[in-house]
Amino acid sequence: MRIVVALGGNALIKRGQPLTAEIQRENIRTAALALAPVAEKHELIISHGNGPQVGLLALQSSCYTEVESYPLDVLDAQTEGMIGYMIEQELGNILPENIPFATVLTMVEVDLNDKAFKNPTKFVGPVYTQNETKKAEFEKGWTFKKDGNFWRRVVPSPEPKRIFEIRPIKWLLEKGTVVICAGGGGIPTAFEEGNQNILRGIEAVIDKDLASALLASETGADLLVMATDVDGVYLDWGTEKQKLIKDITPEELKKFSFPAGSMGPKITAASNFGGQKGKRAVIGALSDIEKMVEGTAGTNVKLQD
Secondary structure, X not given: OEEEEEEOHHHOOOOOOOOOHHHHHHHHHHHHHHHHHHHHHOEEEEXXXXXXXXXXXXXXXXXXXXXXXXXXXXXXXXXXXXXXXXHHHHHHOOOOOOOOEEEEOOEEEOOOOOHHHXXXXXXXXXXXXXXXXXXXXXXXXXXXXXXXXXXXXEEOOOOOOEEOOHHHHHHHHHOOOEEEEOHHHOEEEEEEOOEEEEXXXXXXXXXXXXXXXXXXXXXXXXXXXXXXXXXXEEEOOOOOOOEEEOEEOHHHHOOOOOOOOOXXXXXXXXXXXXXXXXXXXXXEEHHHHHHHHHOOOOEEEOOOO
């Protein structure tokens, strides 16, 4: 079976933890222990988040004023390489040495006419005072929105349209390689208006789960696993009436509303992929990943048999 596992941010850094390399490595080591049995039995593709890591690089870059801060597409590429390296190494320390690994820097196409560009919503980078935002708006053309008592830059979050490296990803899978790709939703890119021969990086953030659903579809995967820090999708979450959804069809799932900033994108991704004939998407805890693959844990989304 060909499986895409989308690692949630908690697999790399847990809420409140310092963003040190060693803490991230320890968390990835834990994730690797859960992923290893899957990699031994199935064709495995791993995607992952990178929001905190990009934020840290942006903050570090802003402290060095001799050059302009690096754009988001370049920071995406840097973090894809860093996180992929750690995942490869920690999985390689567990799995038999004959299993190969590869991290693929992944460019993902977005549409410049996507409505997201008219209403940036994704917070990135450090916090600013209101006076600092005015200077950045004037000098760099950035957009800011209030985040608590401070202001933070916001960028568009357009839908992923195409994964450019899909052919080499497939070639690697055919050779039995565990592939790490589409980190952070992939590097957002778009063709210049009026010129389909020139591809450019875009100041945007692609949702990791939506990109993972596209990745699963384009690689012909059988299963999309979205590993997070809860054991599934709940109705009435946080109340006495909360109830775990175990099995549901995409159409039934669309009847419910979930927060856009947390479970919402996972629900959309699960519906997109699980709505295809013969495919299944599951949302649940990383520690339950073997059971999720078997279909006995998490929230399973698929068409009725």
